[in-house]
Structures are given as C-alpha cells and as structure tokens.
Amino acid sequence: MTISQVCSRYGLTPDTLRYYEKIGVIPEVHRTASGIRDYDEAAIGWVENAVCMRSAGVPVESIIEYVRLYQAGDTTLQARRDLLKDVHTSLLKQRQQMDAAIDRLSFKISRYDAALKTGVLSWEEEDGQ
Amino acid sequence: MTISQVCSRYGLTPDTLRYYEKIGVIPEVHRTASGIRDYDEAAIGWVENAVCMRSAGVPVESIIEYVRLYQAGDTTLQARRDLLKDVHTSLLKQRQQMDAAIDRLSFKISRYDAALKTGVLSWEEEDGQ
DNA sequence: TCTTGACTTGGAGTGAACTCCATGCTGTAT
DNA sequence: ATACAGCATGGAGTTCACTCCAAGTCAAGA
Numbered sequence: 001m002t003i004s005q006v007c008s009r010y011g012l013t014p015d016t017l018r019y020y021e022k023i024g025v026i027p028e029v030h031r032t033a034s035g036i037r038d039y040d041e042a043a044i045g046w047v048e049n050a051v052c053m054r055s056a057g058v059p060v061e062s063i064i065e066y067v068r069l070y071q072a073g074d075t076t077l078q079a080r081r082d083l084l085k086d087v088h089t090s091l092l093k094q095r096q097q098m099d100a101a102i103d104r105l106s107f108k109i110s111r112y113d114a115a116l117k118t119g120v121l122s123w124e125e126e127d128g129q
Numbered sequence: 130m131t132i133s134q135v136c137s138r139y140g141l142t143p144d145t146l147r148y149y150e151k152i153g154v155i156p157e158v159h160r161t162a163s164g165i166r167d168y169d170e171a172a173i174g175w176v177e178n179a180v181c182m183r184s185a186g187v188p189v190e191s192i193i194e195y196v197r198l199y200q201a202g203d204t205t206l207q208a209r210r211d212l213l214k215d216v217h218t219s220l221l222k223q224r225q226q227m228d229a230a231i232d233r234l235s236f237k238i239s240r241y242d243a244a245l246k247t248g249v250l251s252w253e254e255e256d257g258q
Numbered sequence: 259t260c261t262t263g264a265c266t267t268g269g270a271g272t273g274a275a276c277t278c279c280a281t282g283c284t285g286t287a288t
Numbered sequence: 289a290t291a292c293a294g295c296a297t298g299g300a301g302t303t304c305a306c307t308c309c310a311a312g313t314c315a316a317g318a
Contacts, residue, residue: 004264014265015307023305034314036265045256049233056230057186057223060305070258074250081241088234091227094186098224101185104178105217112210121203127174129199132295143295144277152275163284165295189275 001039009044010051017047024064025050027071053087057094062087130168138173139180146176153193154179156200182216186223191216 003014020026021037026046029037039047046067053063066083069076108129115121132143149155150166155175158166168176175196182192195212198205237258244250 002264013307016305018266019306034265035267036314042257045258049258052226052230052233054305055226057227058230077241077245077250081238081245084234084238084241088231088238091231091234095224095227095231097181097184098186098220098227101181101187102217102220102224104181105213105220109210109213109217112206112213116206116210121206128171129174129178142277145275147296148276161284163295165284183275 001044003037003039006039006044006047010047012047012051020047020050020060023060024067025054025060027067056091058087058091130173132166132168135168135173135176139176141176141180149176149179149189152189153196154183154189156196185220187216187220 003017006012007014007017017026021029026043026049029039029043032038050063054060062083066080069080069083111123115123132146135141136143136146146155150158155172155178158168158172161167179192183189191212195209198209198212240252244252
C-alpha cells in the first residue's frame with residue numbers, strides 16, 4: 001500500500017505520515033527497491049494506533065516511547081504496561097474535564113433556548129455570562 | 130481579589146491570566162487607582178469559565194468570540210447560543226475519540242496484565258503492538 | 259523519448275497557546 | 289527612608305504538532 005492510499009484511508013497527509021515515521025510515532029516502513037514506502041498490515045496497524053491516540057490528544061512523545069519500548073523487545077513488557085496505564089489515566093482525567101465543560105455548555109444552551117423562546121433573559125442575578 | 134490569589138485558586142500563572150485578558154478570553158478586569166487588577170465575582174466567573182473550557186480543549190478563539198458576543202449585548206443571544214452549540218458538538222465528537230482511545234488502551238493493558246501474570250505473550254498472531 | 263504525476267529528502271515555516279524577561283511602579287513592614 | 293515582595297507592561301522566546309517547499313527520483317502512458 002502506498003503512502004497516499006494509507007493517507008486517504010486515515011485522513012492524513014503524506015507529510016504527516018512521513019513525519020510520524022521520522023520521529024518514531026510509527027516504526028520504519030518497508031521500502032521498495034527504489035526507496036518508495038510500502039505499508040504492510042503491521043505498518044497499517046501502527047498508523048491506526050497513531051491516529052487513534054493522536055485524535056484523543058495523546059502527545060506524540062508518549063506514542064514514540066511506546067514504539068521504542070515495543071521495538072526493544074520482551075524485556076519491556078512491564079514498562080509498556082505502565083506507560084499505557086499512565087496514558088489511560090491521563091485520558092480519563094481529561095475526559096472528566098471534558099464532561100465538566102460539556103455539562104456547563106448544555107446548561108447554558110438550554111438557558112439560551114429558554115430565553116430565545118420567551119424573549120426573557122431569566123438569569124439576571126446569577127453568574128452572568 | 131489580586132491576580133495571584135485568583136491564580137492559586139485556579140492553578141494558573143499571572144502571565145496566563147494577563148494573557149487571557151489581553152486577548153479577550155476574559156473581559157477587562159477592574160483596576161485599583163494605581164492600576165493593579167482587582168478581580169470581583171463577575172471577573173472570577175469569567176476566569177472559571179475560561180479554565181473550564183480550556184481544560185477541555187476548547188480553542189481560545191471560541192472563548193474570545195463568546196466574550197465578544199456577550200459584551201455586544203442582547204442582540205447576540207442567538208449567535209451566542211449557536212456558538213455554544215458548535216462548541217458543544219465538537220466536544221462531544223472529541224469525547225467519542227477519547228473513548229475510542231480509552232477502550233483501546235484498556236484492552237491492551239488487560240492483555241499486558243495477562244501476559245505479565247502468565248509469562249506468555251498470548252497475542253502473537255494478532256495485530257502486534 | 260518525453261511528459262506527467264506520485265514519490266523521495268532535508269529543512270524551513272506556521273499557528274496555537276502559552277511562558278519568560280527586562281524594566282519599572284506599588285505598597286507594606288522595619 | 290528604605291528594602292523588598294508583588295504587580296504592571298511590551299515584546300521576545302518556547303513548545304508542540306504539524307505543514308510547506310525546493311529539488312530531485314521514479315514509473316507508466318502517449
């Protein structure tokens with residue numbers, strides 16, 4: 001699979017995918033005799049992993065560290081687990097903060113909807129905003 | 130309330146809080162005669178709003194736009210509602226992506242835990258990683 | 259053979275969100 | 289009166305994660 005095929009599959013640009021490989025977010029991709037990248041199933045699995053983690057806001061450095069540990073072999077199982085756990089924990093925390101913001105927004109939106117329907121701003125003496 | 134008091138309450142630095150005011154993430158804060166910021170309840174409400182939104186990853190530009198609309202007065206009620214709805218929608222989408230990553234991590238962690246307990250890497254012919 | 263489009267590299271540039279710094283003013287304790 | 293911690297400003301610097309670009313190579317079709 002060529003770089004552009006992988007890109008259109010995951011909504012990335014070739015620049016991004018090369019960048020990911022260069023900095024180690026994904027392992028080095030196999031090349032044809034003339035030096036062109038040819039993504040196999042394993043490579044695509046790594047791309048999928050990168051896309052999933054990045055879209056959730058996981059820093060590239062964490063992904064790089066995991067790839068590094070993975071490539072270092074079986075002696076890093078515990079370290080890999082610990083790293084994944086750390087990332088997991090910080091995502092859970094991040095989600096809590098998102099939930100708080102979502103709740104805040106839901107509340108405000110319903111207040112605006114009420115105001116727009118009745119034509120009355122019903123929260124004058126509250127927190128403003 | 131002084132800037133450092135507000136900062137320690139919300140885990141910000143004075144630089145950040147001045148920056149927020151400068152770019153409009155919060156409205157201008159009242160000053161003492163000698164020019165020192167004095168945060169009242171309303172100002173603190175805006176800071177709280179900013180912290181909540183930013184910790185969820187809402188771009189400063191969205192917050193600025195909301196503050197701008199708010200300060201423009203009652204004619205912007207509909208625009209404010211629409212903006213909040215857009216932000217709400219994008220946070221929901223972002224949360225979905227976080228959930229996907231959290232699930233992926235949970236799965237991997239339990240696999241690592243099993244491997245570390247039994248001493249066997251039980252997913253050899255799978256997707257690797 | 260020539261063109262064209264997709265691929266390669268290294269390195270510079272971008273945008274977002276802070277973060278730091280130099281320089282100077284303020285206000286309270288000794 | 290003076291020291292000194294805290295506040296002010298404008299502007300430069302940093303970090304992160306891409307994103308763009310120039311210059312060149314490669315492969316397939318006219």
